[in-house]
Amino acid sequence: xxxxxxxxxxxxxxxxxxxxxxxxxxxxxxxxxxxxxxxxxxxxxxxxxxxxxxxxxxxxxxxxxxxxxxxxxxxxxxxxxxxxxxxxxxxxxxxxxxxxxxxxxxxxxxxxxxxxxxxxxxxxxxxxxxxxxxxxxxxxxxxxxxxxxxxxxxxxxxxxxxxxxxxxxxxxxxxxxxxxxxxxxxxxxxxxxxxxxxxxxxxxxxxxxxxxxxxxxxxxxxxxxxxxxxxxxxxxxxxxxxxxxxxxxxxxxxxxxxxxxxxxxxxxxxxxxxxxxxxxxxxxxxxxxxxxxxxxxxxxxxxxxxxxxxxxxxxxxxxxxxxxxxxxxxxxxxxxxxxxxxxxxxxxxxxxxxxxxxxxxxxxxxxxxxxxxxxxxxxxxxxxxxxxxxxxxxxxxxxxxxxxxxxxxxxxxxxxxxxxxxxxxxxxxxxxxxxxxxxxxxxxxxxxxxxxxxxxxxxxxxxxxxxxxxxxxxxxxxxxxxxxxxxxxxxxxxxxxxxxxxxxxxxxxxxxxxxxxxxxxxxxxxxxxxxxxxxxxxxxxxxxxxxxxxxxxxxxxxxxxxxxxxxxxxxxxxxxxxxxxxxxxxxxxxxxxxx
Amino acid sequence: xxxxxxxxxxxxxxxxxxxxxxxxxxxxxxxxxxxxxxxxxxxxxxxxxxxxxxxxxxxxxxxxxxxxxxxxxx
Numbered sequence: 001x002x003x004x005x006x007x008x009x010x011x012x013x014x015x016x017x018x019x020x021x022x023x024x025x026x027x028x029x030x031x032x033x034x035x036x037x038x039x040x041x042x043x044x045x046x047x048x049x050x051x052x053x054x055x056x057x058x059x060x061x062x063x064x065x066x067x068x069x070x071x072x073x074x075x076x077x078x079x080x081x082x083x084x085x086x087x088x089x090x091x092x093x094x095x096x097x098x099x100x101x102x103x104x105x106x107x108x109x110x111x112x113x114x115x116x117x118x119x120x121x122x123x124x125x126x127x128x129x130x131x132x133x134x135x136x137x138x139x140x141x142x143x144x145x146x147x148x149x150x151x152x153x154x155x156x157x158x159x160x161x162x163x164x165x166x167x168x169x170x171x172x173x174x175x176x177x178x179x180x181x182x183x184x185x186x187x188x189x190x191x192x193x194x195x196x197x198x199x200x201x202x203x204x205x206x207x208x209x210x211x212x213x214x215x216x217x218x219x220x221x222x223x224x225x226x227x228x229x230x231x232x233x234x235x236x237x238x239x240x241x242x243x244x245x246x247x248x249x250x251x252x253x254x255x256x257x258x259x260x261x262x263x264x265x266x267x268x269x270x271x272x273x274x275x276x277x278x279x280x281x282x283x284x285x286x287x288x289x290x291x292x293x294x295x296x297x298x299x300x301x302x303x304x305x306x307x308x309x310x311x312x313x314x315x316x317x318x319x320x321x322x323x324x325x326x327x328x329x330x331x332x333x334x335x336x337x338x339x340x341x342x343x344x345x346x347x348x349x350x351x352x353x354x355x356x357x358x359x360x361x362x363x364x365x366x367x368x369x370x371x372x373x374x375x376x377x378x379x380x381x382x383x384x385x386x387x388x389x390x391x392x393x394x395x396x397x398x399x400x401x402x403x404x405x406x407x408x409x410x411x412x413x414x415x416x417x418x419x420x421x422x423x424x425x426x427x428x429x430x431x432x433x434x435x436x437x438x439x440x441x442x443x444x445x446x447x448x449x450x451x452x453x454x455x456x457x458x459x460x461x462x463x464x465x466x467x468x469x470x471x472x473x474x475x476x477x478x479x480x481x482x483x484x485x486x487x488x489x490x491x492x493x494x495x496x497x498x499x500x501x502x503x504x505x506x507x508x509x510x511x512x513x514x515x516x517x518x519x520x521x522x523x524x525x526x527x528x529x530x531x532x533x534x535x536x537x538x539x540x541x542x543x544x545x546x547x548x549x550x551x552x553x554x555x556x557x558x559x560x561x562x563x564x565x566x567x568x569x570x571x572x573x574x575x576x577x578x579x580x581x582x583x584x585x586x587x588x589x590x591x592x593x594x595x
Numbered sequence: 596x597x598x599x600x601x602x603x604x605x606x607x608x609x610x611x612x613x614x615x616x617x618x619x620x621x622x623x624x625x626x627x628x629x630x631x632x633x634x635x636x637x638x639x640x641x642x643x644x645x646x647x648x649x650x651x652x653x654x655x656x657x658x659x660x661x662x663x664x665x666x667x668x669x
Contacts (some may be wrong), residue, residue: 059624064617245616
């Protein structure tokens with residue numbers, strides 16, 4: 001099968017074009033010579049199937065960033081039959097340098113000048129025919145977003161694929177170095193083909209930025225935007241999530257349970273409470289992920305994410321992160337899973353890992369449910385809001401502490417030089433496609449892991465079969481009593497320890513688990529908790545719940561996004577250690593003060 | 596003078612870019628070449644990054660990095 005590689009600088013709409021070409025039917029895959037996965041898709045072009053690979057955006061063929069190395073190694077080990085070079089027509093005067101570097105590599109090239117619609121609006125005129133002649137390669141203007149010029153480009157690609165694949169020089173590196181004459185060549189081509197007005201006629205971006213990036217107003221506006229996004233996701237997301245849960249609950253009662261009724265009780269329990277509940281847990285994340293990425297696509301494609309980086313960078317730079325990391329952290333307060341997936345916008349691996357280490361400390365909506373229940377049971381209505389607020393403060397503190405402690409280990413050597421694109425309206429198609437791709441990615445990567453985890457916890461709390469579920473005679477109960485010496489100094493009793501084991505799967509089930517453990521529910525459960533625990537123990541339990549591993553889905557996402565078992569283990573271990581230390585300091589401190 | 600010395604709205608010419616290799620390559624690709632005109636658009640509060648414009652491209656960079664770019668006012 002012939003292979004087409006998409007090449008270009010960041011922010012050229014490369015992915016938009018890729019999505020248009022493959023229609024969202026892309027998959028991630030591994031390639032020889034590189035360690036990261038790349039998106040690729042197979043399409044029918046003319047009468048042949050061809051494979052299209054979306055390479056990371058690069059500024060320079062001999063740059064030093066992670067992405068630039070990936071592209072070099074990819075081209076070296078997987079010579080494409082055709083390189084489709086995508087340039088941003090509005091920035092043609094500097095992007096053409098990459099094209100000239102690629103031309104020297106003796107590859108089969110077709111050039112697409114994307115964002116032709118925007119260039120026209122800015123008053124930039126490009127003579128693509130003349131440029132084609134001067135550079136001796138096919139060059140087309142198009143808008144990947146709206147599809148104008150796309151059929152012509154596709155035709156040219158089909159034609160170019162008929163040429164034999166050139167053999168690429170082995171010494172890619174040495175060839176890459178001879179770019180002495182690129183600058184003069186650049187000037188020659190541009191002079192004859194491109195006209196750029198002295199002043200860009202994009203007043204809208206300028207006017208908007210005067211408000212959005214205002215020295216005093218910028219930050220308040222940023223927080224207001226974040227708050228609205230956050231509210232938006234959960235206003236729409238919560239009912240959807242409940243709906244999915246209800247649907248699965250109904251299906252269980254109406255269809256799945258009767259279907260399994262003939263099986264032995266233990267197997268029935270395993271299939272229903274283990275496997276089926278695992279599937280339901282996965283499904284409950286789907287609406288939240290779709291919504292999150294619909295909103296994220298809006299923030300990202302509109303150009304606001306780069307502005308957030310501008311506004312928050314002063315603070316985040318001190319933590320070894322950047323402004324985009326802050327956006328993800330805030331989104332983590334809704335749900336950690338999509339926030340972790342969202343870190344993909346960060347192109348430096350070290351910074352991305354550091355951000356992923358920090359996000360799980362964001363107090364997500366599932367943990368909030370636990371805290372609301374326990375605060376209501378143990379604290380007066382007057383104190384409850386203060387208690388909740390203090391937990392949010394602890395959440396921020398844990399994140400900041402983690403960033404400070406680990407920023408040396410995940411040292412980011414990528415310079416912070418970001419492009420600030422003009423404001424753009426994302427199309428509905430772009431947003432929907434993004435949501436769909438991310439959900440598919442999550443389902444592919446996390447499903448097995450989450451189901452396996454749910455089954456494991458079910459087994460722990462139901463074996464041996466003679467013991468009452470979740471009682472102290474089960475494996476979980478034994479682990480609970482075995483861990484007791486460890487949890488006694490932080491004020492967490494055996495029953496709560498079992499609940500923490502459940503909480504490893506998902507915080508949503510902690511209260512349900514307590515109900516099973518105590519054999520009580522609702523008001524009776526809060527009464528029992530209120531009698532058995534004092535506020536110091538309860539707060540210590542909440543601190544532990546806040547800081548230790550958020551949920552199995554987060555662990556699964558950490559693993560699939562970092563592709564490193566070691567990193568995932570580090571994240572789990574560190575959060576457990578920190579949770580214990582904080583709870584210990586709080587519990588012993590409060591007791592020492594006489595509470 | 597260096598890039599952070601400019602005030603918002605001022606235009607200058609790049610004299611030299613004194614940075615280590617990785618950043619140098621990136622800046623070159625972004626259009627930071629000696630002799631080019633550069634405009635400082637705005638500075639973020641709390642010693643945050645700078646927004647500059649070269650040709651048709653707007654770029655964000657930190658002050659520490661911008662300090663390595665020598666400019667002279669037009």
